[in-house]
Amino acid sequence: MATAAGMGIGAACLVAPQVRPGRRLRLQRVRRRCVAELSRDGGSAQRPLAPAPLVKQPVMPTFLVPTSTPPAPAQSPSPAPTPPPLPDSGVGEIEPDLEGLTEDSIDKTIFVASEQESEIMDVKEQAQAKVTRSVVFVTGEASPYAKSGGLGDVCGSLPIALALRGHRVMVVMPRYMNGALNKNFANAFYTEKHIKIPCFGGEHEVTFFHEYRDSVDWVFVDHPSYHRPGNLYGDNFGAFGDNQFRYTLLCYAACEAPLILELGGYIYGQKCMFVVNDWHASLVPVLLAAKYRPYGVYRDARSVLVIHNLAHQGVEPAGTYPDLGLPPEWYGALEWVFPEWARRHALDKGEAVNFLKGAVVTADRIVTVSQGYSWEVTTAEGGQGLNELLSSRKSVLNGIVNGIDINDWNPSTDKFLPYYYSVDDLSGKAKCKAELQKELGLPIRPDVPLIGFIGRLDYQKGIDLIKLAIPDLMRDNIQFVMLGSGDPGFEGWMRSTESGYRDKFRGWVGFSVPVSHRITAGCDILLMPSRFEPCGLNQLYAMQYGTVPVVHGTGGLRDTVENFNPFAEKGEQGTGWAFSPLTIEKMLWALRMAISTYREHKSSWEGLMKRGMSSDFTWDHAASQYEQIFEWAFMDQPYVM
Numbered sequence: 001m002a003t004a005a006g007m008g009i010g011a012a013c014l015v016a017p018q019v020r021p022g023r024r025l026r027l028q029r030v031r032r033r034c035v036a037e038l039s040r041d042g043g044s045a046q047r048p049l050a051p052a053p054l055v056k057q058p059v060m061p062t063f064l065v066p067t068s069t070p071p072a073p074a075q076s077p078s079p080a081p082t083p084p085p086l087p088d089s090g091v092g093e094i095e096p097d098l099e100g101l102t103e104d105s106i107d108k109t110i111f112v113a114s115e116q117e118s119e120i121m122d123v124k125e126q127a128q129a130k131v132t133r134s135v136v137f138v139t140g141e142a143s144p145y146a147k148s149g150g151l152g153d154v155c156g157s158l159p160i161a162l163a164l165r166g167h168r169v170m171v172v173m174p175r176y177m178n179g180a181l182n183k184n185f186a187n188a189f190y191t192e193k194h195i196k197i198p199c200f201g202g203e204h205e206v207t208f209f210h211e212y213r214d215s216v217d218w219v220f221v222d223h224p225s226y227h228r229p230g231n232l233y234g235d236n237f238g239a240f241g242d243n244q245f246r247y248t249l250l251c252y253a254a255c256e257a258p259l260i261l262e263l264g265g266y267i268y269g270q271k272c273m274f275v276v277n278d279w280h281a282s283l284v285p286v287l288l289a290a291k292y293r294p295y296g297v298y299r300d301a302r303s304v305l306v307i308h309n310l311a312h313q314g315v316e317p318a319g320t321y322p323d324l325g326l327p328p329e330w331y332g333a334l335e336w337v338f339p340e341w342a343r344r345h346a347l348d349k350g351e352a353v354n355f356l357k358g359a360v361v362t363a364d365r366i367v368t369v370s371q372g373y374s375w376e377v378t379t380a381e382g383g384q385g386l387n388e389l390l391s392s393r394k395s396v397l398n399g400i401v402n403g404i405d406i407n408d409w410n411p412s413t414d415k416f417l418p419y420y421y422s423v424d425d426l427s428g429k430a431k432c433k434a435e436l437q438k439e440l441g442l443p444i445r446p447d448v449p450l451i452g453f454i455g456r457l458d459y460q461k462g463i464d465l466i467k468l469a470i471p472d473l474m475r476d477n478i479q480f481v482m483l484g485s486g487d488p489g490f491e492g493w494m495r496s497t498e499s500g501y502r503d504k505f506r507g508w509v510g511f512s513v514p515v516s517h518r519i520t521a522g523c524d525i526l527l528m529p530s531r532f533e534p535c536g537l538n539q540l541y542a543m544q545y546g547t548v549p550v551v552h553g554t555g556g557l558r559d560t561v562e563n564f565n566p567f568a569e570k571g572e573q574g575t576g577w578a579f580s581p582l583t584i585e586k587m588l589w590a591l592r593m594a595i596s597t598y599r600e601h602k603s604s605w606e607g608l609m610k611r612g613m614s615s616d617f618t619w620d621h622a623a624s625q626y627e628q629i630f631e632w633a634f635m636d637q638p639y640v641m
């Protein structure tokens with residue numbers, strides 16, 4: 001049998017992986033490690049999964065004229081490192097994948113492979129798309145560059161999952177330079193491409209930066225409006241007043257990027273799949289229809305709108321419409337009239353423009369981040385005013401549950417944890433709990449159930465219910481830790497509650513990724529009483545870490561948390577508690593069921609933990625569903641020509 005020593009990189013990847021929670025997870029990790037090794041190798045190995053062979057095309061004439069003399073870049077002046085030209089991968093061919101092989105047979109096949117064959121094997125371990133495409137994500141945030149919540153997680157992971165399946169993937173987002181975030185963009189280089197965007201009464205120059213990482217082209221749009229202090233969308237005084245302008249720039253720039261940026265030597269070209277996320281990116285399908293297709297450009301492109309959260313739609317007074325640089329006849333696409341009850345005074349006609357609506361009526365397909373939410377958005381209760389329009393597009397509306405990035409969120413490798421553990425050896429979890437209690441200054445008591453909450457302090461998350469339930473809950477023998485930032489009222493309440501219950505409650509006000517990992521690992525129970533939840537990621541992370549979720553049964557929470565059933569025919573089932581309706585009584589009931597199971601039924605509790613940890617929430621599954629959406633989009637003519 002071949003040994004890893006003395007072999008090439010591919011062979012080194014064949015070292016037997018440690019015992020892991022599940023087959024998919026294990027294979028994906030081995031695969032990722034191989035990709036990392038191959039990337040370090042440089043040279044032609046830099047793009048291990050070759051995307052489509054692209055014929056170098058002449059840059060299409062567009063209405064945006066690149067300026068002739070590039071200005072000096074603001075930062076990172078080195079030229080962009082150019083990855084090698086893309087090798088011919090036989091686009092569109094159906095690659096054999098590992099479906100049908102058992103875990104054993106995969107392992108055996110891997111171990112008998114010769115050094116040369118093994119490199120091929122490594123590539124084939126990752127399921128491949130049947131048809132590969134050029135995919136352009138447009139987003140307001142993507143981790144690790146910039147994140148305010150779950151949108152950042154998804155746009156930081158899904159593009160990589162798609163790239164690993166063979167697609168050529170670009171992500172276009174702002175190059176935020178808000179102080180501490182600067183270092184996140186340190187490896188992105190100035191591309192020397194810059195364009196002038198005609199909107200908001202002038203021509204606004206933006207430049208493009210680029211980093212090739214994890215098989216994805218990360219493209220950062222640079223403009224002074226992305227440089228001011230604060231968070232991504234606002235500061236202590238609230239949301240920035242010019243957000244509409246900032247994301248109009250992003251959308252125009254994203255439409256130009258595939259036409260003008262030669263990444264790895266080649267442009268993406270016109271036949272691409274735009275994945276536009278939330279309102280920040282919602283002008284993209286409108287621009288395709290209103291400003292490109294009439295001139296013969298992007299007729300072969302398609303767009304899918306991904307709705308992560310209907311609560312944010314990018315609505316501004318109608319008077320700003322001319323600022324957007326769109327033809328007057330396209331006003332109807334964005335037109336929005338507030339119902340009378342939402343108007344401010346008798347003369348207010350409620351006329352507005354709504355970015356998200358623009359994408360709802362022009363995108364080729366629409367995806368919500370869970371199936372449950374795809375139904376909720378068509379109802380008056382969940383549709384946030386867009387329910388009728390979304391209902392009218394039901395035939396192209398689908399739900400795909402988000403995945404989680406198991407490189408970042410894995411209790412057996414998590415760099416933020418003091419101890420590691422896995423479904424096969426849970427001992428490290430108890431140690432993580434003790435360390436967390438110590439870090440938070442809570443009494444170190446293994447017997448006391450530790451309940452956690454992590455999230456934006458927003459009406460959506462049901463913090464008001466927690467607030468009302470705390471006096472009652474604090475009578476129990478429990479500990480409670482909350483991590484969050486947002487609504488200043490809730491932040492103040494967290495601080496004062498902490499001083500009221502010193503040995504039981506901690507309120508960590510702020511945004512800290514390391515602390516969020518340690519809470520996820522160290523707690524026994526994660527509480528998510530969200531009023532609505534399009535998908536929710538924290539319950540997925542919790543299950544992966546053996547932390548039992550107690551959630552309001554809504555949207556993606558209902559889709560992903562299976563209610564505990566001790567009396568199921570084939571033995572105990574379920575991964576947590578999904579309570580409904582959303583009342584304090586029901587929430588307390590579910591929490592107390594969890595607490596008593598934790599205390600009095602240790603083996604049932606371990607079963608709950610292990611079933612959660614064995615669930616498969618890897619991105620690969622969701623990525624294959626997105627591919628199906630892409631195929632459907634390309635089967636039809638563009639929805640708006």
Ligand SMILES: Nc1ncnc2c1ncn2[C@@H]1O[C@H](COP(=O)(O)OP(=O)(O)O[C@H]2O[C@H](CO)[C@@H](O)[C@H](O)[C@H]2O)[C@@H](O)[C@H]1O
Pocket residue numbers: 148149150151153154308309369402454455456483484485510511512513516533534535536537538539556
């Ligand atoms: N103070 C803090 N410190 C550190 N980390 C923090 C934090 N507050 C939140 N986070 C992190 O932000 C993310 C939150 O993701 P969620 O999906 O739960 O909600 P969010 O409402 O932001 O996302 C929206 O988009 C996502 C993605 O589609 C949907 O899952 C979701 O339902 C929808 O509301 C998690 O990674 C969490 O750990």
Ligand SMILES: OC[C@H]1O[C@H](O[C@H]2[C@H](O)[C@@H](O)[C@@H](O[C@H]3[C@H](O)[C@@H](O)[C@@H](O)O[C@@H]3CO)O[C@@H]2CO)[C@H](O)[C@@H](O)[C@@H]1O
Pocket residue numbers: 148149150151152233234238239243278279308309312456
């Ligand atoms: O990833 C977390 C969420 O991030 C996005 O939501 C942000 C939203 O898109 C921004 O516009 C802004 O929302 C402000 C809103 O526009 C304003 O009217 C006011 O209500 O204050 C809001 C907060 O500043 O910030 C949101 C993040 O807090 C994304 O669209 C969501 O899907 C994600 O859930």
